Amino acid sequence: MGPRKRSQRGLQDLVVKQARTEQSGWTGVNERTFIAVKPDGVQRRLVGQIVRRFEKKGFKLVGLKLVQASEDLLREHYWDLRSKPFFSGLITYMSSGPVVAMVWQGLDVVKTARKMLGETNPADSLPGTIRGDYCVEVGRNVIHGSDSVSSAQKEISLWFPQNELQCWEHSCNSWIYN
Numbered sequence: 001m002g003p004r005k006r007s008q009r010g011l012q013d014l015v016v017k018q019a020r021t022e023q024s025g026w027t028g029v030n031e032r033t034f035i036a037v038k039p040d041g042v043q044r045r046l047v048g049q050i051v052r053r054f055e056k057k058g059f060k061l062v063g064l065k066l067v068q069a070s071e072d073l074l075r076e077h078y079w080d081l082r083s084k085p086f087f088s089g090l091i092t093y094m095s096s097g098p099v100v101a102m103v104w105q106g107l108d109v110v111k112t113a114r115k116m117l118g119e120t121n122p123a124d125s126l127p128g129t130i131r132g133d134y135c136v137e138v139g140r141n142v143i144h145g146s147d148s149v150s151s152a153q154k155e156i157s158l159w160f161p162q163n164e165l166q167c168w169e170h171s172c173n174s175w176i177y178n
């Protein structure tokens with residue numbers, strides 16, 4: 001089979017895969033995750049490097065904005081951590097400057113993005129991960145990524161109204177998915 005036919009076949013398979021997953025929501029290639037470059041990542045000019053990693057991986061950007069998050073929004077976002085001793089410091093840190101809020105889409109994007117981020121504590125993160133390469137302390141760990149598909153759905157609806165998310169086709173989809 002020539003490259004053109006293979007590409008058309010890949011595209012057909014992808015359309016079928018997408019049709020299947022659209023019925024069941026954000027699963028398969030339509031899975032989405034919420035990623036935020038935290039205020040330290042923005043101040044340290046890491047936004048471009050971080051976006052580049054997700055783009056190069058093959059994920060699709062469907063939402064992006066620079067936002068000064070309110071304390072109310074952040075308290076809601078980190079509600080599960082409200083009883084932790086570092087909670088108020090975390091809210092102060094996260095509201096200390098703008099964050100770059102993003103939604104990325106693709107197959108297994110939630111799990112894969114967490115691997116790309118590294119561990120919560122940069123000291124435990126391997127070189128090659130974002131936290132392994134760009135930061136030192138847990139309280140300044142430059143990036144957030146949803147930890148499950150259900151958290152991703154909750155966080156995306158918290159940070160992005162539906163009309164700020166774009167539906168578009170990657171022109172190179174058939175070279176990313178078979």
Ligand SMILES: Nc1ncnc2c1ncn2[C@@H]1O[C@H](COP(=O)(O)OP(=O)(O)OP(=O)(O)O)[C@@H](O)[C@H]1O
Pocket residue numbers: 081086090119120138139140141143144145146147
């Ligand atoms: N011991 C700590 N001291 C200070 N800050 C902490 C500590 N543990 C966690 N944090 C902060 O709280 C954030 C949320 O912690 P969580 O345990 O949910 O980790 P995570 O899911 O890896 O991080 P995130 O939700 O930001 O992606 C961490 O990313 C970090 O910024």
